[in-house]
Amino acid sequence: MTNSIGDIEEADCILITGSNTTSSHPLIADRVYRAKENGARVIVADPRRIHIAHIADVHVQQRLGTDVALLNGIMHVILEQGWQDQEFIAQRCEGFQALRDTVKQYPPSTVEEITGVPAQDIERIAEIYARAEAASILYCMGITQHTTGVDNVKSLANLAMLTGNLGRPGTGVNPLRGQNNVQGACDMGGLPNVFSGYQQVANSDANNKFASAWQADLPDKPGLTIPDMMAGLEDGSVQGLFVLGENPVMSDPDADHVGKALQKARFLAVQDIFLTETAQMAHVVLPGVSFAEKDGTFTNTERRVMRVRQAVDPVGDARQDWEIIQQLSNRLGYPLDYSSPQEIMQEIAGLTPSYGGITYDRLEGHGLQWPCPDSEHPGTKILHQERIARGLGLFHAVEYQPPAESVDEKYPYWLTTGRIYTHYHTGSMTRNSPTLEREAPEGWMEIHPQEAQKLGVSTNDRVRIVSRRGSVEAAAFVTEDINPGTVFISFHFAESNANILTNPATDPVAKIPEYKVCAVSLEKAA
Amino acid sequence: MIEQVQQKVRELLEAGTIQGFLGLREQNGHIGPYLFQDPEDLEGMSLGDRERPGDTRYPLSKLLLTLARNYPQASLGILVRGCDERAVNALVAWNQLDQDKVVPVGLACPQELAEECECERPYPEDPVAGKKTEPVAFASVARLQELEPSERMRYWLREFDKCVKCYGCRDICPVCFCRECSLEDQHLIRTHNLPPENPVFHLTRAVHMAGRCIDCGLCEQACPAEIPLRILYKKVGQIMEEEFSYHSGETTQKSPLQIADNQ
Amino acid sequence: MEYKNILTTCTYCGCGCNFYLENLDGSLTGTIPCKTSPVNEGKLCIKGWNAHEFVQSDQRLTSPLIRREGKLVPVSWEEALDYTASELSSIRSEHGPDSLAFLASAKATNEENFLFQKFVRAGVGTNNIDHCARL
Ligand code: SF4
Ligand code: SF4
Ligand code: SF4
Numbered sequence: 001m002t003n004s005i006g007d008i009e010e011a012d013c014i015l016i017t018g019s020n021t022t023s024s025h026p027l028i029a030d031r032v033y034r035a036k037e038n039g040a041r042v043i044v045a046d047p048r049r050i051h052i053a054h055i056a057d058v059h060v061q062q063r064l065g066t067d068v069a070l071l072n073g074i075m076h077v078i079l080e081q082g083w084q085d086q087e088f089i090a091q092r093c094e095g096f097q098a099l100r101d102t103v104k105q106y107p108p109s110t111v112e113e114i115t116g117v118p119a120q121d122i123e124r125i126a127e128i129y130a131r132a133e134a135a136s137i138l139y140c141m142g143i144t145q146h147t148t149g150v151d152n153v154k155s156l157a158n159l160a161m162l163t164g165n166l167g168r169p170g171t172g173v174n175p176l177r178g179q180n181n182v183q184g185a186c187d188m189g190g191l192p193n194v195f196s197g198y199q200q201v202a203n204s205d206a207n208n209k210f211a212s213a214w215q216a217d218l219p220d221k222p223g224l225t226i227p228d229m230m231a232g233l234e235d236g237s238v239q240g241l242f243v244l245g246e247n248p249v250m251s252d253p254d255a256d257h258v259g260k261a262l263q264k265a266r267f268l269a270v271q272d273i274f275l276t277e278t279a280q281m282a283h284v285v286l287p288g289v290s291f292a293e294k295d296g297t298f299t300n301t302e303r304r305v306m307r308v309r310q311a312v313d314p315v316g317d318a319r320q321d322w323e324i325i326q327q328l329s330n331r332l333g334y335p336l337d338y339s340s341p342q343e344i345m346q347e348i349a350g351l352t353p354s355y356g357g358i359t360y361d362r363l364e365g366h367g368l369q370w371p372c373p374d375s376e377h378p379g380t381k382i383l384h385q386e387r388i389a390r391g392l393g394l395f396h397a398v399e400y401q402p403p404a405e406s407v408d409e410k411y412p413y414w415l416t417t418g419r420i421y422t423h424y425h426t427g428s429m430t431r432n433s434p435t436l437e438r439e440a441p442e443g444w445m446e447i448h449p450q451e452a453q454k455l456g457v458s459t460n461d462r463v464r465i466v467s468r469r470g471s472v473e474a475a476a477f478v479t480e481d482i483n484p485g486t487v488f489i490s491f492h493f494a495e496s497n498a499n500i501l502t503n504p505a506t507d508p509v510a511k512i513p514e515y516k517v518c519a520v521s522l523e524k525a526a
Numbered sequence: 527m528i529e530q531v532q533q534k535v536r537e538l539l540e541a542g543t544i545q546g547f548l549g550l551r552e553q554n555g556h557i558g559p560y561l562f563q564d565p566e567d568l569e570g571m572s573l574g575d576r577e578r579p580g581d582t583r584y585p586l587s588k589l590l591l592t593l594a595r596n597y598p599q600a601s602l603g604i605l606v607r608g609c610d611e612r613a614v615n616a617l618v619a620w621n622q623l624d625q626d627k628v629v630p631v632g633l634a635c636p637q638e639l640a641e642e643c644e645c646e647r648p649y650p651e652d653p654v655a656g657k658k659t660e661p662v663a664f665a666s667v668a669r670l671q672e673l674e675p676s677e678r679m680r681y682w683l684r685e686f687d688k689c690v691k692c693y694g695c696r697d698i699c700p701v702c703f704c705r706e707c708s709l710e711d712q713h714l715i716r717t718h719n720l721p722p723e724n725p726v727f728h729l730t731r732a733v734h735m736a737g738r739c740i741d742c743g744l745c746e747q748a749c750p751a752e753i754p755l756r757i758l759y760k761k762v763g764q765i766m767e768e769e770f771s772y773h774s775g776e777t778t779q780k781s782p783l784q785i786a787d788n789q
Numbered sequence: 790m791e792y793k794n795i796l797t798t799c800t801y802c803g804c805g806c807n808f809y810l811e812n813l814d815g816s817l818t819g820t821i822p823c824k825t826s827p828v829n830e831g832k833l834c835i836k837g838w839n840a841h842e843f844v845q846s847d848q849r850l851t852s853p854l855i856r857r858e859g860k861l862v863p864v865s866w867e868e869a870l871d872y873t874a875s876e877l878s879s880i881r882s883e884h885g886p887d888s889l890a891f892l893a894s895a896k897a898t899n900e901e902n903f904l905f906q907k908f909v910r911a912g913v914g915t916n917n918i919d920h921c922a923r924l
Contacts, residue, residue, distance in 0.1 A: 005804070005828055022720055022751075026690045026834035027804040030750040033688055037752065051720040054687050177803030179895035179921065181902075188902035190893030190920045196903055201916050216911035219886070223916030229890040238890050238917070240880040242873075244905055245894035246921050267876040274848055275861075284873050285861060287850035291800035292810055292817060292841065296898025298798045300805025300828065307554070308898055311795035311810035312817055312844065316851020319866065321901045325908050331874030334912030336904070344900040365555025366827045421691060421720050422835050424801045432849075433842035436835065438710065439717050477718065546790060554796045556825045558809050561792040582824045592811070592818055597790055692835045694822070748822060750832040 002383040003136065003172035004302045004369065009034050010170030013132035015043045015125075017067065017156075018142020018516075022051040023421040025176045025301075028138065041128050045070060045117075046142060047416060048446075048488060049481035058124050061483055062115040064414050064517040065146055065403035070122070071155035072400065073111030075103040075162055077126035084130070085164030092387065093161050095395035102397035114400060116483075130163050134170030141178055142418070145515040147404045149507040154396040161393045167384040177301040179425065184299035187355070187370070188348070192223035197352035213351055216334065225511045226252065227504065233261040240267040244321070245288065247276040250426035250494060253502040253513040254469045271324060274428045277494055288321040289314045290429075296322075296341045297363065299370070303380070305358055306367035403517040404505035407485075411467065411519035413451075414486040415501060418516075423492035430492065443493035444477040447522075448484040452476060455524055462525035465489070467518050470500035473525050487522065491515075527633075530655040531605065532568045534631050538603050539565050544629050547603035548586050548593070550574045557582040559589055573605070573633060573655075580607070580639040585744055587613035587700040594623055606630040609643075611650035612740035612775025613700035619778050620738065622703050634658050643743055644760070647776070666757045667764060682758070686728045688751035689721045695731065695745035695755055701738045701774075708734065728758070735762050737774050737781030790814070796823060800896065801836045804828055810841055817841035877913065886914035893920040 008014065008031035021029040029052055036042055036055055044056040045067075053059040062070045078084055079100060089096050108119035129135050137160060143152045156173050165171040177183050189196040199206035202220050211218045224232060226248065232238030241262065252258045262268055262281050270282040279285045293314045299305045314320070322344065326336040338344050342360050349355050357372040357379075368379040384393075407414055422439040423430040430436040445463055447455075457463055457476045464473050465487070474489055474496040482488055491498040503518040531549075538544045539562065550572045551560035557572045574582040590604050606614065611630055617623040632649070634656030640648035641662055649658040670678060696702045696709060708714060708730055715727050739759040746756040766772045770782045794809035807826035811819040820841050824831035843849075853869030854861040864872075880888055891909045893902050902920075909918045 022690045025802055025804055026692065026750050027806055027829045027832060029690060030752065030829075030832060033752045051690075054721075180798075180800050180803055180805060181897065181899070182803060182895035182921070184899040185893055185895045185897065185902045185920050188893075188899050189906040190895075190902045190918060192916050192919050195906070195910075201910070210910075214907060214911040217914070218910050219914060219916050221916065223887070223918060224890055226892070226919045226921070229892075229917065229919065232890065237888065239884055239888045240877060241890050241892070242877070243892045244901070245896045246892045248892065248921075251921060267880060269873050269876075273850060274846075275850060279850075280861075282854075282861070283856045283876070284869055285850060285854040286869060286873070287853060290844050290849075291797065291896075292844045294898065296900045298800075298805055299899060300798075301803035302805075302828075304805060304828070305899070306798045306805055306807065306828075307796075309554075309795050309797045311793075311797060312812050313815065315845060315849045317853070317866065318849070318851060321897060322904050324870075325901065325904050327870050328874055328877075329908045329912040331870060332878060332912050334908070336908070336912075338904070341898065341900040344904055348899065348903050420718065422717075424836055429800070429843045430836060432846040433839050435839045435842060439835065444718060479719070546792070556796055556807075556823055558796060558823065559794050559821065561790075563790075576825055584821065584824070589811070589821075592813065593790065593792060596813060600790060690834060692833060692838055694833055694838060697838050698822075747824075748832050750829075750834060 001172065001174040001302045002166065003169070003174055004381045005031060007169050007381065008032060008136055008138070009038065011035050011040050011132070011134050011136040012170065013041045013043065013129050013135040015045070015129055015135065015137045016052060017045040017137070017139050018144070019138055019140035019176055020046070020050045020052070020418055021138065021176070024140060024178070024419045026421070028176060041132070043125050043128060045125070047483060047486060058121060058128065060117040060121050060125070062117050064416055064486065065148065066115040066400065067143060067152045068148060068155050068398050069106060069111050069114040069400035070117060071159055072103045072106035072398070073108050073115070073122045074126045074129065075099070075159055076106045077108060077123050078130045078162060079103060081126070083126070084162050088164030089162065093393040093395060095397070098397040099158055099162070099395040102399065129159070134168060135163065135165045136171055137173050138176060139174070140176045142516055144175070144510070144512050146512070146517065147505050147507050147514045148401050149512045150509045151398045151401070155398050157393070158395050158398070161395060166393070167382060167386070169382065172382070175301070180300070181298040183301060183303065184297070187299055192225055195351070196348060197354050210351065227506055227511055227513070230258055230261040233264050236264070239265065241265050242269045243278055244271045247278045247426040247428060249277040249281065250497060250499065251491070253499055253504040253515060255497055255499040256470045257504065271321065273318070274432065276426065276428050286324055287316070287318040288324060289318050293318070294320060294341070297345065302369060304367045304369045305355070305363060307360065307363050404514050405468070405503050405517065405519050407519045411521050413520050413522055415465065415467065415518050415520040416486060416488050416516050417491050417498040417502060418488065420490045420492070423490065425492065427492040427494070443474050443490050443496040443498070445474040446477050446479050446482045446488040448482050449478050449480060450484045452478045455522055457524050464523050464525045465501060465520050467501040467520045469503070472496045472498070472500050487520070527655040528571060528573055531573065531631055531633065532571055534654045535562060535603060536565045536568060538629060539563070543601065544603040545600045547605070547631070548590050549605040550582065550584065559584045559586060578638070579636050583607070583744065585698050585700045586610055587617060588698070590614070590628070591617060591622060591703060594627065598624070601627045601629060603629040603631055605633060606650045607633050607635055608645060608647045608649045609740055609742035612647070613742060615778045616701050616738055616740050616775040617703065619780050620701070620703065620784065625778060645741070664760045664764065666754070667760050670757060683724060685753045686724045687721050688753060689727065690751050691720055691722045691727070692750055694748040694750065698744045698748040700742060700744070701740060732758055732762050735759050736766055737772060737783040739763055740775035794821065799837045799840055801840065806833055806837050808833060808837060808840070817844050881913065887917060889913055889915055890917040893918055895921050
């Protein structure tokens with residue numbers, strides 16, 4: 001997030017898009033409720049009538065994958081009415097003319113045709129957002145998990161810059177990170193092209209710095225992303241895969257295909273706390289420990305680094321994950337000799353400028369938000385306060401592109417996927433929690449009453465859902481909260497794994513798969 | 527103020543009157559619940575005032591219940607404000623705690639906190655620290671009472687509609703002691719979707735609070751949907767008072783909804 | 790009677806709520822939201838309130854496993870680590886470090902992820918490391 005969680009309360013307008021906030025980030029929804037109480041206006045743009053839409057001043061249900069068109073339409077109105085922040089644009093941004101030329105092509109009437117959102121709603125959103133003192137954008141996977149995910153995010157940034165809603169309390173473009181430490185895993189260099197702190201492996205200064213600190217020659221060619229790893233397993237260029245605490249068989253798109261790729265691995269090792277669907281395929285399984293059995297830190301969506309503390313002894317023979325990694329490294333001839341996670345954090349701080357001032361002692365109390373470059377620095381609540389990090393904010397003129405897969409005669413329904421309030425990710429933790437499992441023991445498919453009637457199904461009836469990649473069965477849940485023509489399932493349940501259906505087509509830049517849109521057919525199951 | 531409490535607890539621990547004392551302690555830069563068993567630990571004790579009086583209250587009597595269920599023979603001390611003492615009394619009345627095994631150490635709340643809570647009894651029977659202040663009436667209930675019934679219903683339906691079904695109101699509540707909870711009965715309240723069925727989820731809980739809620743306000747503070755739950759349950763308490771002259775937690779006397787013949 | 794409350798950070802979503810885990814005689818008995826947390830201010834969602842429940846589940850992995858005749862069977866740590874290291878080494882020496890790939894984890898701590906990428910880059914000699922950031 002560019003801003004902080006608490007800071008959401010300062011907003012006069014909150015635009016929520018592609019985030020089912022009350023289910024996936026309930027404690028951020030809390031801040032939205034508080035802001036609303038203080039008089040903020042809430043705009044929700046989501047293909048489903050999600051729970052937070054109940055308090056919205058304007059709620060629009062754009063067709064799946066039409067976000068860029070909708071956002072361009074909103075900017076069209078803003079420019080037409082002269083509601084842009086000319087001073088902010090002139091002083092802190094570049095590329096404005098190109099943006100202006102592009103969004104000119106998106107008058108509300110055209111956008112209505114693409115998105116299905118009435119022109120006057122587009123005008124209202126433009127007015128509420130642009131005329132607010134401080135407007136905040138909250139978005140999540142509904143924006144990023146598309147073949148146009150990067151374009152979607154750029155469009156949100158365009159909208160914020162156009163109206164000067166950046167770098168002040170109550171503003172910002174705020175991604176809500178899905179998993180608890182996805183921010184930290186990126187910050188720490190769990191990516192093929194960067195070391196910790198986003199220092200490029202291909203940059204010779206950075207590479208030399210790490211090489212000398214670690215006393216090793218380091219490869220400088222960026223490595224493979226997950227989709228490339230799967231392709232490598234299939235063509236034999238990748239022979240071995242080591243998985244630390246993830247479950248790609250459940251979580252990756254076109255799951256059947258992923259399963260087949262993993263079967264080709266000459267060697268598959270999985271380090272996890274449960275025998276996940278992926279671990280079941282492994283040659284070796286190494287039992288690590290849960291968050292409650294370890295010391296360390298997590299970094300949340302507002303860049304706040306916070307302590308995780310060991311509350312209980314590990315179960316059975318399960319071992320600290322950092323010790324397992326260290327013991328493997330020793331056996332591979334690269335000795336590591338840390339005595340505790342705290343000692344690892346000292347090295348992180350030494351090599352990672354944005355974590356430079358972080359120590360366990362300083363994390364007592366409220367933690368620290370990075371960038372925190374030195375031991376005196378109080379941490380950073382709001383990014384881009386004086387200037388945008390890269391110097392000038394660059395507008396990106398973005399054209400609307402339809403999703404990779406479209407409905408047709410054979411697959412006439414749109415399918416979208418997401419979380420429900422009681423489960424998390426592939427379910428390995430929540431489904432082993434009796435209270436949570438009792439609350440929702442199976443996956444449902446949400447469907448509009450009109451369509452349900454056509455298919456002759458009612459709530460609880462089993463439905464077979466078929467895409468170009470596979471098929472699953474789920475119980476129907478008939479609800480008006482979803483548009484006719486579209487159905488929704490959650491992705492937590494192995495018995496009805498949504499990702500058997502989803503499309504592995506990815507965004508060309510970020511390689512994020514299009515989880516949020518694919519085409520399916522439906523039939524009542526016997 | 528804290529010295530009196532520390533002194534009292536030290537005496538109880540050293541005399542062996544109690545095996546442990548449930549209170550609050552500062553650790554890791556936060557104030558949290560703590561079981562004092564060693565008098566040395568009393569050093570870091572807190573009364574739960576961080577920025578404002580009583581802003582870090584925890585459901586200590588609920589934690590006491592966990593310990594008592596596992597160690598029925600142990601005598602335990604507990605830090606009690608007015609509401610905590612009412613909670614202990616209610617748990618005794620509902621056969622959850624053995625009064626002889628609980629040793630309360632009382633703390634009276636300052637006027638500021640009593641006002642904020644609209645507390646009718648902002649002190650325990652016999653405070654070791656603090657001074658008994660004036661009771662405060664339920665003005666928030668009265669304000670809502672002025673609305674037309676249909677308008678009032680709309681108000682509550684709108685509030686309940688925000689619920690994210692965390693069950694936090696139940697989980698934090700010192701007098702929610704049932705091992706099976708009606709809120710999880712799928713025949714009564716359907717699961718899977720947000721918000722939970724409205725208003726049956728909330729009214730089920732409200733009904734179950736009759737004769738039990740001791741007005742601590744912890745549920746409202748724990749509610750991530752910012753629903754003014756305390757007002758709802760204050761109303762339940764008011765009905766109990768008007769209809770049955772019963773004030774839960776004031777004594778360990780049983781509720782008329784529990785056993786009819788309780789004179 | 791050994792009863793402790795340990796302050797920690799939630800393992801589920803990116804909000805990062807703080808709560809106390811209740812440990813009574815070595816068992817986790819409950820979760821209590823931290824009132825003074827800047828993130829959650831004494832509130833939690835249903836996942837957070839029940840975050841202690843899976844930790845000591847009888848479904849947890851309690852010993853290393855190696856596949857023998859198609860089945861995963863329990864083995865000692867020494868054996869599991871030796872086997873893993875020798876498989877990784879032999880693939881590396883036959884096909885080079887880039888024939889190995891590693892998935893880091895959005896559920897692991899910063900320290901674990903940092904150490905893991907150090908191991909992969911410096912110890913194995915490849916940049917083939919990625920994680921589910923995109924999910
Ligand atoms: S105020 Fe809320 S938490 Fe306290 S006793 Fe009443 S219902 Fe329970
Ligand atoms: S605490 Fe609030 S949000 Fe949670 S279940 Fe109770 S009323 Fe609903
Ligand atoms: S308690 Fe809920 S909202 Fe808070 S971090 Fe955990 S999953 Fe997220």
